[in-house]
Amino acid sequence: MTYGPYEQIAVNVDHNILTLTLNRPEKLNAFTGKMMWEMIDVFTKVNTDDEVGAVIVTGAGRAFCAGADLSGGANTFDATTNPARKERDAGPVDTVDWSDERVRDGGGRLTLAIFECLKPVIAAVNGPAVGVGVTMQLPMDIRLASHDARFGFVFARRGIVPEAASSWFLPRIVGISQALDWCYSGRVFDVKEAHAAGLVGEVVEQAQLLARARAIARNVIDNTAPVSIALIRQMMWRGLGMDHPMEAHKVDSRGIYARGASADVREGVSSFLEKRPPNFPMKVSDGMPRFFPWWQERKYS
Numbered sequence: 001m002t003y004g005p006y007e008q009i010a011v012n013v014d015h016n017i018l019t020l021t022l023n024r025p026e027k028l029n030a031f032t033g034k035m036m037w038e039m040i041d042v043f044t045k046v047n048t049d050d051e052v053g054a055v056i057v058t059g060a061g062r063a064f065c066a067g068a069d070l071s072g073g074a075n076t077f078d079a080t081t082n083p084a085r086k087e088r089d090a091g092p093v094d095t096v097d098w099s100d101e102r103v104r105d106g107g108g109r110l111t112l113a114i115f116e117c118l119k120p121v122i123a124a125v126n127g128p129a130v131g132v133g134v135t136m137q138l139p140m141d142i143r144l145a146s147h148d149a150r151f152g153f154v155f156a157r158r159g160i161v162p163e164a165a166s167s168w169f170l171p172r173i174v175g176i177s178q179a180l181d182w183c184y185s186g187r188v189f190d191v192k193e194a195h196a197a198g199l200v201g202e203v204v205e206q207a208q209l210l211a212r213a214r215a216i217a218r219n220v221i222d223n224t225a226p227v228s229i230a231l232i233r234q235m236m237w238r239g240l241g242m243d244h245p246m247e248a249h250k251v252d253s254r255g256i257y258a259r260g261a262s263a264d265v266r267e268g269v270s271s272f273l274e275k276r277p278p279n280f281p282m283k284v285s286d287g288m289p290r291f292f293p294w295w296q297e298r299k300y301s
Contacts, residue, residue, distance in 0.1 A: 001045055001046075001048070001049040001051065001052075003018075003041075003042060003045060004038075006023075006038045006041075007034060007038070008022070008023055008024055008032060008034050008035040008038055009021060009022055009023050009035060009038045009039060009042070010023040010060070011042060013051065013052060015218075016051060016052060016053040016054070016221050017052070017053065017054050017055075017056060017214055017217045017218070017221070018042070018046060018049075018052045018054070018055045018056070018119075019055075019056045019057075019058065019210075020039065020042055020055060020056070020057045020058075021057075021058055021059065021060050022035065022057075022058070022059045022060060022064070022065050023060045024060070025059075025060040025061025025062070025063075026061075027066070027069060028061070028062070028063035028065070028066035028127075028128065029059045029060060029061070029063050029064065029065045029066060029133070030065065030066050030067065030068065030069035030070070030071075031065055031067060031068050031069060031106075031107070031131075031132045031133065031136075032068075032069045033085070033087075033106055036106045036107070036109060036110050039110055039113070040109060040110055040113045042055075043055075043110075043113040043114055043116075043117050044113060046117065046118075046119050047116075047117060047118045047119070047284070048284075048285045049285075050226070050283040050284060050285050052119055053119065053120075053217070053220065053221035053226060053229075054119055054120045054121075054122065054217035054220055054221055055117070055119050055120070055121045055122070056121075056122045056123075056124055056210070056213045056214065056217060057121065057122070057123050057124065057136075057137075057140060058123075058124040058125070058126055058209070058210060058213070059125075059126050059127060059129075061127075062126075062127045062128075062148070063126075063127040063128045063129075063133075064123075064125045064126055064127050064128060064129040064133055064149065065128075065129055065130070065131075065132065065133030065136070066128060066130055066131075066133060067130040067131025067132055067133050067152075067154065068131055068132055072084055072085075077158075077160055079102070080092060080093065087102070088102050088103075088106075089102065090102035090103050105163045105164065106132075107132040107135055107136060107163040107164030107165075107166075108163060108164050108165045110136055110164065111135065111136060111138065111139045111164040111165050111166075111169070112139075112165065114136070114139040114140060115139045115165075115237060117233070118229075118230035118233065118234070118284050119229070119230070119233075119284075120141050120142070120217065120220055120229060120233065121139070121140040121141050121142075122140065122141065122142045122143075122144065122213045122216055122217060123137045123140040123142070123143040123144065123145075124144050124145075124209050124210055124212075124213040125137065125143060125144065125145035125146065125149045125200070125209075126145075126146050126148065126149070126206065126209055127146070127148050127149060127150070128148075128149065128150045128151075128152075128188075129149060129150070129151050129152075130150070130151070130152040130154055130188065131152070131153075131154055131155065131158075132163065132164055134151045134152065134153060134199075135153070135162065135163060135164035135165075135166040135169075135170075136164060138164070138165075138166055138169035138170055138173060139165075139169060139237070141233065142201055142216060143199065143200050143201055144200070144201065144202045144203075144204055144209060144212055144213055144216075145191045145194065145195070145200045145202075145203055145204070145209075146191070146203070146204060146205065146206040146209045147191060147203060147205065147206065148191075148206055149190075149191040149194070149200070150188050150189070150190060150191070151188065151189055151190075151191075151194050151199065152182075152186065152187065152188035152189065153166070153170075153182045153183045153186065154186045154187075154188070155183065155186065156183065156184065156186045157186035158186075162183055170182075170183075172240050173198060173199060174197045174198050174199055175197075178197050191203055222277065223277075223278065224280075225264040225267075225268060225278070225280040225282065226280065226282070226283065226284050226287075227259075227262075227264060227280075227282045227283070227284055227287045227288060227289075228259065228264065230284045230288065231255055231259075231288075231289075231292065234292075234293070234295075235248075235251055235252070235255070238295055239251075250294075251291075251294055254289070254291040254294065255289070255291075258289035258290065258291060259289065262282060262287075262289075263281050263282055264280045264281065264282045264287075267279060267280055267281060268280070
């Protein structure tokens with residue numbers, strides 16, 4: 001699989017781990033439309049790249065991502081008057097068709113692409129992460145941060161609202177009260193508070209941040225079946241929206257039935273009994289079970 005060339009991110013694949021680095025260090029990795037499309041390209045391609053078992057996202061320089069690039073001034077977020085955003089101009093606010101594709105928020109386009117990803121995604125937050133710099137992390141599975149990290153849901157202080165589908169993700173991660181506290185105040189808070197609330201799972205020394213992220217990715221890649229991981233990721237995330245455990249039972253049951261007859265399960269059991277590392281033969285690109293993607297089914301049979 002070929003990634004790039006990219007202008008605002010850097011991508012490296014090493015021993016089945018893809019590291020995506022936000023790469024505008026002179027701008028504290030401020031988020032732009034170009035960065036969005038480049039990141040979406042990566043998260044789309046990894047789904048069919050069997051050489052990638054996990055993705056790590058980090059930032060170049062001293063920041064993870066300082067939020068949206070505000071160099072456009074007061075009209076930065078105004079798609080109707082900002083000449084740099086003409087591709088998003090769907091017409092006057094009073095008469096716009098809200099279903100127009102051009103109305104869609106860029107951060108949400110990215111987080112939905114991450115949500116759809118079939119590989120584990122680890123955030124290695126090396127410094128300040130504000131605005132979209134923090135909301136882009138929410139659909140990532142594991143978030144590690146250095147002691148230098150800072151976070152801020154600063155939208156109300158800029159006169160806008162939380163984006164990137166964060167009104168769905170954030171309360172599910174930290175609870176509604178904490179989510180509202182951060183979004184109401186718009187304050188920037190330290191990694192200790194983020195860790196205590198569960199936004200960050202682990203705080204790591206800056207020099208060890210990427211090594212720790214790689215160790216987590218390595219443990220997954222070396223010991224688990226890629227098809228199982230792809231299914232588990234979607235089962236867990238999509239299960240957050242289910243209205244009854246029976247819906248989870250339906251998906252679990254299909255997974256156990258289909259996977260139980262697979263070559264992966266035979267290898268998983270045999271390697272355990274023989275006390276050796278597993279070598280799972282099935283690939284995500286062509287080995288997903290017939291019931292996948294189950295959420296596109298509209299009947300309850």
